[in-house]
Amino acid sequence: MKKDRPQKNTVVRIKDIALKADVSTGTVDRVIHNRGRVAEDVKNRVLKIIKELNYEPNLMARMLGSKKEYHFAALFPDHNYDAFWTAPKSGIEKAEQDFKQYNVFVEQYVFDPQDVNDYVKKANELTRKKPDGILLSPIYYKETLSFFEKWNADKIPFVLFNTQIADFDPLSYIGQDSYQSGLLAAKLAHYGNPDSCSMLIAHIDEKISNAQHLVKKEQGFRNYFAQNNLDHKYKIESVELTRASQSNFIKTLDALIESTFDLKQIFVTTSQAYDIAKYLEQRHINHIKLIGYDLIPPNLHYLNNGAISFLINQNPKGQGYWGIYQLAEHLVFKREVPIIKYLPLDVVTKENLNYFLDEKDQLFIEI
Amino acid sequence: MKKDRPQKNTVVRIKDIALKADVSTGTVDRVIHNRGRVAEDVKNRVLKIIKELNYEPNLMARMLGSKKEYHFAALFPDHNYDAFWTAPKSGIEKAEQDFKQYNVFVEQYVFDPQDVNDYVKKANELTRKKPDGILLSPIYYKETLSFFEKWNADKIPFVLFNTQIADFDPLSYIGQDSYQSGLLAAKLAHYGNPDSCSMLIAHIDEKISNAQHLVKKEQGFRNYFAQNNLDHKYKIESVELTRASQSNFIKTLDALIESTFDLKQIFVTTSQAYDIAKYLEQRHINHIKLIGYDLIPPNLHYLNNGAISFLINQNPKGQGYWGIYQLAEHLVFKREVPIIKYLPLDVVTKENLNYFLDEKDQLFIEI
């Protein structure tokens, strides 16, 4: 709008406060930053006026004037071991890009998810660097606790994502709600199988004992049927499979399918639905529906050819993005951040897949 | 991190460019802003160096130095007439909040969606104010065109959302992909009805002739079955309903259900699925599944009690947010913005509903 703009905002500056408090801007600055050496009464006077005028520092000016840099560390599994982590990684990088202008830098520490020692090693490395904030996916519970203690002692805020550990209050948790996703999977399974049948929950390549999220998914799935009084109608089995031996994998599946009466639905709780899809394809079985997790390439292949009906997804790129975002909100902008932030549970099928794929640097942010 | 930072800081400033090009910063500034009157050869030299050094202006400094304000106008239906618009409105306000620090202001112009004259009136009002950018949902095609012309002549960029008008190239379109959502609805309908049956497409309270998006939704729905050679298996009817007369509405439905053999699925292309749900409830019909659009309260009620199976949603809050975002990207940050931006097509069911609601509206959080 070119002109006749009513009036400008009465933005309060340090200078205004100084004037009103009858001190210099330097003093006001010292008060604001607690840089000390200000007489008690003056300090109170200034603080009172700051509150009175509802002073809000100009972030532009602040960032411009100070050479302060914010260094964050991000600890998560190497995407070369598990393609799932490609997405969080790119979300983290997108966030770094977005906050670059505020002197935010993110250092990535990636580890072999199968190797506890590597996890600990990288966590130690990171800790030594004394970053200003930490984002991590704490997939090893026990080993993580001592780090939490240390970071708390050092007053380094940390944000968790993908895996939750409630103790030692983190700044924030970016969710993955496993139980709820189990419920959702069950809803879809139920919807697609109006008539009674058997269903199978398959945990592939991860030990249930070690992975709380798999337990939650199974619970969610089973509870759906329990809550809706469908127990009598559907028979639900679960199994842990390993792909270590290809022939064993197949043999086990053969046996399962042989022995399970009227098996119509398989729910894969890990991201390996494609392996079951492949098996079913080889065996020319097409009356068994598949629901799985994660938009990784092999899964997408079978989603597109119809072997997988649905993939459940919880915006992994967004999780990385929001993790860094929360740290920046807290440290750079000094704003309050939500203790917990769940991203939407997406139901992805061939027909809406496109919108969930990474269109270059397009990020679907839930606002 | 306290020290021993490598210190690469290869941040290019205007000064650096000036130095390398052997001119003053003023000249570089003139080149950057096309403030003219720079010798052709110098201009080229500077441009080349800018590209070479990959100069990126420091937004902090830029915003700080200039008192420039950006005034955007947002034109969309009043949420008091149609609850759907609550979401875009709040997205717009969220964006305004986020960009406040860059001196971005958004003025809202809301109109009665049933009243063309009101639409034109508000559009005129807005145009008179000469905003720097416009975000609108151009639900009236014909009436909009002349405004587009005017805005183009005035060089005011505009972004469309929710409804697309391809002519008079807008800066960007924030989508709603109706055709694709029809396909998606069909996929779900098919998934939930493995056996052959009849299905009904219901357009409620909007004239198909006037609403291209309804046509697209129907096309998508029908094409799914055509493409998958399911035409012989499912019989698909469509109907336009109006709620003007409650008794007529019911009578029409009675007749439809009476006359349609084995009707198992209704796809409501507008946000009034709840009206069908209510009807089915009153008639104690529970063998007909419902798929509809939009997370408005009455729909949520029937989603939660199971009368509606799925609601399709295309992040309406996000549409408002991204609309303003794109304008800011273009005008404030002078970045390129995608011509078209589709938000993900969300499949919402009782089991994942919470994640799509605003935090304040969330019913519960399951950890």
Next chain:
DNA sequence: CTTAAATTTGTGTTCGGACACGCAGATGTC
């Protein structure tokens, strides 16, 4: 060849805040 006008380029100030520096005055030490 001079002078005015037009064009091109350089300089200096400004934005709001961070921070280094340093000056008074108070307090302390021998």
Next chain:
DNA sequence: GACATCTGCGTGTCCGAACACAAATTTAAG
């Protein structure tokens, strides 16, 4: 009482870009 030290506070520079204005240069006119 001379000198050092500590407190409390003000001044001035800097950050990078925008922009107003002034200076330098070229071109045109007489």
